[in-house]
Amino acid sequence: MGHISRGHQAAVQSIYESAESTSRRKRRKVAVPEPGDEQADVVALRLSMDSSKLKCWPLTLHAASFIRPPKHSDRNTLERAKSFGTGIDSSNEHEALIFVTIYNKLSWGHRQLLRLSQHVLLSSQTLGDLYNVIPCQSDAIDQGAGNEPTQGSGEELTPNGTDTSREGSSGAVMWINGTLYGDGDSGDYAEKLFELLDTLHSDRKERPELARGPLMHDATFASLCLRLHQPYWLLHAGNCEHHFVIEHIRLHHPADPPTSEYPLTTHLTPPLLDLCRACNKVPAMYAILGDVRLGESPFVICAPCWRWMGEPTGASAEDVTVVPLPKYERGWVRQLSSTA
Incomplete structure (x- = not known):
């Protein structure tokens, strides 16, 4: 397996660099053992693969059009899945797993999306459970507001993003298939959206047809009619927007983590930090x-x-x-x- 993996990476890198027309810095080459240093079983495997008569087996330069270079969202800061479970096992024997991917808009291109995180929830859990585990940079901004640091004081400030309950939230709303699910707080954004719609004339084309759903903390995934790979919308913290997609739905398997550990966060992309606008060299503080x-x-x-x-x-x-x-x-x- 190691030989196949290294050989494939070396072939892909060679093809990608040969087809690349720019003069960007070349990637670090993948180390492939010399034929004389290979073990006997590896040599036999290599000779067997090289003698394959399948014309589609070897990669050619035409494969460069289908090779995607590594992206920032491919990096995962998690070493293992992070559990936000309550420790109480579900009594439902037919519990389903909902795989959700969260996307953010790029600050320099609002038409482009960047994968922020991926989560796994139970069908008996609610939209509010999903909202509570979504990491967001806006959750870490309010804590430092108004606390001007003293130069040279060495004061350490850390964000409040570890609080998954989102206490003091200014409001939130989720849009799924034309239905709005608010959080029921005093700043419920579902109410505000309906107030905005009342100011629009009914004959205007941009007026959407929306329905009021239950609160997000009462709406379980099992009660929703979900579409796979259909982008849904989340708004919170003033004007912070996320899109989320249901990637996969399947039954809970005995080999999966126990139901008491869900929701799970399985992927977390490193945040893109804004550079200092004065020197444009290091992240801003x-x-x-x-x-x-x-x-x-x-x-x-x-x-x-x-x-x-x-x-x-x-x-x-x-x-x-x-x-x-x-x-x-x-x-x-x-x-x-x-x-x-």
């Missing part, structure tokens, strides 16, 4: 609001550049707010990497 020297608000900047800028002075200094950005290397990414 602060968001500066109301500083006339920077030309825009908010302005994300790294710690060295902010120190070189110096503290704001004058009458406008009181209007400047420094919001520390979450440190994901110490935040929810690392927490989710640990075992339950």
Whole structure:
């Protein structure tokens, strides 16, 4: 298996680099053992594969059109599946597993989506259970708001992304097949969307036909009519949008983790951090609001550049707010990497 894997990677890399027209830096070559260093059984396997009469077996340069280079979303920060279960086994013998993938819009191209995470839930669990385990950068912003760091103090700030209950949520709504599922809080976005629809004329083409569903914490997956690979929509934290897709549905197998461990998070893509807009070299650490020297608000900047800028002075200094950005290397990414 190791020989086949290394040989395949070497062949794919050679074809991809031969067909690549740009002058980008070449990838690190995959080490393949020399024929003289191979074991006898590996040599026999290689000779058997090389003697295959199938014309489709060897890869040619035409395969470059179908070879996808590694993407950022292929990386997984989790070493193993993270459990958010309650520890109570389900009594349903016919429990189904719902495999859900969460997508985010890219900040530089809102028409493109990036896979954020993947989760597995039970059919008896609710949309609210899914909402509670979705990691989101917006959950880590509010904690640092208004806490201006003292330069040189060495204060460590960590985001609040590990709180899966989302206490103090400003509201949320899910859209599935024309039905809105709110969270029932005082800022229920389902109510706000219907209030917005009431302001639109019924003859306008952009007015969608929406129905009111139960609260997301009461709507189980078993009660929903779901479509595989159909993009659904989630809105929360003001204007933070996610799309989620039901990838797969199957029955719970005895070899699967016990039902008491669900929901599970099986994949978590590393977050794309904004670079400092002053040096454009390192990730930003602060968001500066109301500083006339920077030309825009908010302005994300790294710690060295902010120190070189110096503290704001004058009458406008009181209007400047420094919001520390979450440190994901110490935040929810690392927490989710640990075992339950």
